[in-house]
Amino acid sequence: MERWTAMKAHYLSPLFQPRCVVVIGASETEESVGARVFRNLLDAHFKGQLFGVNLRHPKVFGETVYPTIAAVPAPEVDLAIIATPARTLPGLLRECGERKVKSVLVLSRDFVAVDTRNRALLDEAVAIARRYGVRMLGPNLLGMMRPASGLIAANYQGKVKPGNLALVAQSSSVASAILDWAEAHEVGFSAVVSLGATADVNFGEILDFLAQDGSTRGILLYLEDVGEARGFMSALRAVARQKPVVCLKVGREPVSSTRAARTHSDRLIGRDDAFDAALRRTGVLRVPTMVHMSIAARMLAANFRTKGRRLAVISNGYGAGRMAVDRAQEMAVELPRLTPATVARLDAALPPIGSHDNPVDILGDAPPERFVAATEACLADPNVDGVLVILTPQAGTDHLATAQRMIELRRKTDKLLMLVWLGDKKIALSRKLLDRAHMAYFFSPEHAVEAFASLAAWAYIQELSLQTPGPLASRSEPDVGRAREVIAKALEAGRSLLTTAEALAVLDAFHIPHPPTLLARTADEAVAAAGRIGLPVALKIDADNLIHKSDIDGVLLNLNTLEQVAEAAEAMLANACQRLPKDSVHGIVVQKMHGKRHGRELMLGVARDAVFGPTIAFGSGGLSVDVFEDVAVTLPPLNDMIAGNLIRRTKVARVLGAFRNHPAADMEAVRDVLLRVSEMVCELPEMVELDLNPVVADEHGAIAVDASILVAPLPKGFRRYSHMAVHPYPAHLLARGQLKDGSACVFRPIRPEDADELQRFVREELSDESRFNRFMSTLKQLPPSMLVRFTQLDYAREMAVVAMREEDGVERMAGVARYTANPDAASAEFAISIGDRWQGKGLGAQLMTTLFNAALDAGLDTIEGDILASNAPMLGLMKKLGFAIRPHPDDASLKWVVKPLRSAS
Numbered sequence: 001m002e003r004w005t006a007m008k009a010h011y012l013s014p015l016f017q018p019r020c021v022v023v024i025g026a027s028e029t030e031e032s033v034g035a036r037v038f039r040n041l042l043d044a045h046f047k048g049q050l051f052g053v054n055l056r057h058p059k060v061f062g063e064t065v066y067p068t069i070a071a072v073p074a075p076e077v078d079l080a081i082i083a084t085p086a087r088t089l090p091g092l093l094r095e096c097g098e099r100k101v102k103s104v105l106v107l108s109r110d111f112v113a114v115d116t117r118n119r120a121l122l123d124e125a126v127a128i129a130r131r132y133g134v135r136m137l138g139p140n141l142l143g144m145m146r147p148a149s150g151l152i153a154a155n156y157q158g159k160v161k162p163g164n165l166a167l168v169a170q171s172s173s174v175a176s177a178i179l180d181w182a183e184a185h186e187v188g189f190s191a192v193v194s195l196g197a198t199a200d201v202n203f204g205e206i207l208d209f210l211a212q213d214g215s216t217r218g219i220l221l222y223l224e225d226v227g228e229a230r231g232f233m234s235a236l237r238a239v240a241r242q243k244p245v246v247c248l249k250v251g252r253e254p255v256s257s258t259r260a261a262r263t264h265s266d267r268l269i270g271r272d273d274a275f276d277a278a279l280r281r282t283g284v285l286r287v288p289t290m291v292h293m294s295i296a297a298r299m300l301a302a303n304f305r306t307k308g309r310r311l312a313v314i315s316n317g318y319g320a321g322r323m324a325v326d327r328a329q330e331m332a333v334e335l336p337r338l339t340p341a342t343v344a345r346l347d348a349a350l351p352p353i354g355s356h357d358n359p360v361d362i363l364g365d366a367p368p369e370r371f372v373a374a375t376e377a378c379l380a381d382p383n384v385d386g387v388l389v390i391l392t393p394q395a396g397t398d399h400l401a402t403a404q405r406m407i408e409l410r411r412k413t414d415k416l417l418m419l420v421w422l423g424d425k426k427i428a429l430s431r432k433l434l435d436r437a438h439m440a441y442f443f444s445p446e447h448a449v450e451a452f453a454s455l456a457a458w459a460y461i462q463e464l465s466l467q468t469p470g471p472l473a474s475r476s477e478p479d480v481g482r483a484r485e486v487i488a489k490a491l492e493a494g495r496s497l498l499t500t501a502e503a504l505a506v507l508d509a510f511h512i513p514h515p516p517t518l519l520a521r522t523a524d525e526a527v528a529a530a531g532r533i534g535l536p537v538a539l540k541i542d543a544d545n546l547i548h549k550s551d552i553d554g555v556l557l558n559l560n561t562l563e564q565v566a567e568a569a570e571a572m573l574a575n576a577c578q579r580l581p582k583d584s585v586h587g588i589v590v591q592k593m594h595g596k597r598h599g600r601e602l603m604l605g606v607a608r609d610a611v612f613g614p615t616i617a618f619g620s621g622g623l624s625v626d627v628f629e630d631v632a633v634t635l636p637p638l639n640d641m642i643a644g645n646l647i648r649r650t651k652v653a654r655v656l657g658a659f660r661n662h663p664a665a666d667m668e669a670v671r672d673v674l675l676r677v678s679e680m681v682c683e684l685p686e687m688v689e690l691d692l693n694p695v696v697a698d699e700h701g702a703i704a705v706d707a708s709i710l711v712a713p714l715p716k717g718f719r720r721y722s723h724m725a726v727h728p729y730p731a732h733l734l735a736r737g738q739l740k741d742g743s744a745c746v747f748r749p750i751r752p753e754d755a756d757e758l759q760r761f762v763r764e765e766l767s768d769e770s771r772f773n774r775f776m777s778t779l780k781q782l783p784p785s786m787l788v789r790f791t792q793l794d795y796a797r798e799m800a801v802v803a804m805r806e807e808d809g810v811e812r813m814a815g816v817a818r819y820t821a822n823p824d825a826a827s828a829e830f831a832i833s834i835g836d837r838w839q840g841k842g843l844g845a846q847l848m849t850t851l852f853n854a855a856l857d858a859g860l861d862t863i864e865g866d867i868l869a870s871n872a873p874m875l876g877l878m879k880k881l882g883f884a885i886r887p888h889p890d891d892a893s894l895k896w897v898v899k900p901l902r903s904a905s
Contacts, residue, residue: 147160166192227611685723
């Protein structure tokens with residue numbers, strides 16, 4: 001069932017693991033790209049057959065060079081490396097297709113994006129490659145490398161060591177720079193891929209291959225831009241769950257200046273904010289420099305981990321310890337106070353002078369025993385997640401013996417132990433010893449702290465990436481139909497900005513609280529409205545396409561008498577009619593003042609990123625929003641954890657707690673508004689921007705005092721949730737059914753919180769035979785990694801539907817069916833399990849029908865799967881459901897079943 005990434009890996013095997021390579025050039029010089037690549041493969045001792053084809057001068061590559069690819073004597077060619085001018089590419093790809101070459105690497109660098117002729121050539125080449133089933137990487141790239149097999153298929157001059165890190169880079173120049181740096185620092189690679197124009201093989205496919213690659217333990221990414229967000233997110237999330245991924249991205253540009261920002265959210269949320277948010281949701285660690293990339297990657301690939309950000313520092317030199325402390329404070333690494341028990345233990349083991357709290361100063365003459373005693377005490381402290389030990393070579397220190405004791409200590413703890421041996425010549429033997437023992441050691445305190453910060457950040461974003469927000473089951477259902485009706489009327493009228501009354505109606509539909517509000521068309525109506533609502537009130541002008549009412553003095557607060565209301569309303573209407581087109585002014589919004597004496601003003605917003613779609617912002621609100629620009633950004637959908645993380649990343653979070661005479665704000669109410677906004681984003685794709693400013697929060701709750709909503713028509717062919725980079729929980733697929741015995745059953749997409757129930761289902765509801773039929777193994781229960789993979793889904797590429805029944809007041813799983821989309825994005829492979837006591841009751845047919853609906857909803861055309869030939873009941877169900885049953889092409893013990901979905905719909 002887990003074939004999606006495995007199939008992609010299989011499709012790319014000829015590219016990454018070729019047995020026969022042909023280099024095609026068209027130059028008469030020894031310095032040509034083709035000649036350089038050919039020499040690279042020879043010098044690296046490529047472990048396969050190697051042939052050269054030169055269209056002009058046979059001897060450039062060597063003695064045995066062929067004039068065309070058709071003349072190459074090898075029975076099969078896995079990879080053709082093309083280093084010829086752009087104009088030759090279509091013809092060469094046609095030749096490769098006719099020769100049944102499986103993949104091509106196009107090193108041609110003369111494809112210019114703005115050159116329409118070359119664009120047409122490239123489009124023609126891609127069409128030819130697809131016609132023949134040839135996979136193409138490039139053009140405009142440095143190349144690709146698999147150093148362990150000698151596949152240095154790149155226009156690169158330098159040595160590349162084998163290793164366990166993969167490098168994927170969008171820039172050839174940066175890839176070359178990273179390789180040069182890696183050579184100097186003896187960093188090796190399992191694979192190096194320059195992406196180039198990605199005309200065929202794309203970023204996601206490369207990551208899917210690396211996810212399955214046994215020689216890759218960590219991945220380095222250099223990115224400049226992102227194409228299609230859903231595929232980018234899906235591929236990154238899949239690989240980052242299996243292996244650490246570290247990303248360096250350039251282009252921290254501000255919001256585009258080609259148009260003026262319309263809402264606060266649109267102005268405050270930049271492209272880089274959206275990219276940062278995307279990486280957090282995928283579990284990828286972003287770093288600012290190549291040095292940070294190296295440090296983080298080597299630590300993660302070496303499997304060093306920390307569960308938190310709390311670091312204890314031990315040093316035999318005050319100055320060296322302060323270096324670590326200063327960097328920790330700069331990087332928000334927590335230096336916790338040690339427990340009284342730990343301090344007492346240190347008091348007993350260390351000299352009376354020096355610090356016995358964090359950082360711990362064990363004095364310059366510390367022998368190995370003192371280092372060990374302090375380190376053991378700090379590692380045992382429950383307030384500590386990792387320990388950094390710094391040794392400076394002073395009179396009395398035994399660096400070699402201390403290093404040996406640290407190695408022994410590392411074997412006894414599950415916490416992170418990091419070492420810094422300062423100096424050079426005196427401690428050279430220690431460093432060699434630490435290196436052989438694969439210890440986490442560094443040359444400076446600052447780099448050690450940076451590495452710890454990276455590991456802590458990675459651990460946290462891994463936790464965030466596993467968050468798959470489910471439906472807001474514990475909250476009242478929104479009236480999505482009513483909200484879309486309001487938006488449709490505004491769009492029919494040719495308006496992109498909802499009126500205040502319309503915006504508040506949308507908030508009502510999603511149960512977002514706001515003060516009592518009435519629309520008045522005249523000053524007299526405003527007075528009447530104030531009398532009905534109750535004083536004090538606020539007045540706000542209501543007009544078409546007016547987002548910032550205060551720009552035309554269109555807001556007045558705390559009007560305490562009806563006389564003030566009358567006077568202010570008359571003046572406000574007159575001013576608005578002077579400064580705005582008269583027919584655009586609808587009247588005045590009369591709103592009850594919120595009356596929150598301890599209220600904190602917040603801003604919640606939505607803006608649409610060109611790549612990642614809707615983004616949600618949270619920060620300081622009111623008039624200060626434009627001054628302080630205190631905002632944090634994330635991608636929807638949200639759950640409690642993601643919403644809480646969003647709040648904590650802002651400065652205003654500090655004033656939401658209790659201070660002075662202000663009681664703490666109701667954080668659950670603030671999170672609830674964020675979750676409601678997330679629901680709006682998911683279910684209202686027409687909403688492109690939203691400002692809730694201010695949202696006022698106090699100890700009694702949170703209310704939206706003002707709202708601006710911008711909408712736009714949906715594009716043709718819009719599919720549900722296609723506007724989002726992260727697919728939300730597909731609650732609309734829930735269905736109810738009845739079994740043959742009359743009992744009720746609910747069919748719905750699986751959720752992360754179903755993990756324990758799925759484990760129970762496999763363990764208790766399936767017999768040994770049923771487990772073997774499903775998993776083709778004798779496992780008794782799902783291992784943790786499989787349990788996570790089966791319940792924390794990327795709904796963009798896979799789906800699992802569970803059948804749930806209520807037994808004694810508890811929801812129990814009776815069956816589960818799932819599909820995983822194939823690389824063609826048109827078909828999917830499925831699997832199904834029915835609990836033994838529920839077989840023969842009609843459950844399987846209903847479960848599969850729900851799965852068919854989900855596949856159709858995702859735009860799939862065909863569903864197919866493997867079934868054991870001995871599993872007669874399942875084959876009978878497949879025949880009943882309209883599947884064609886065929887012999888399996890690879891395994892006689894299996895049947896291959898296929899069903900076209902469109903004809904069945």
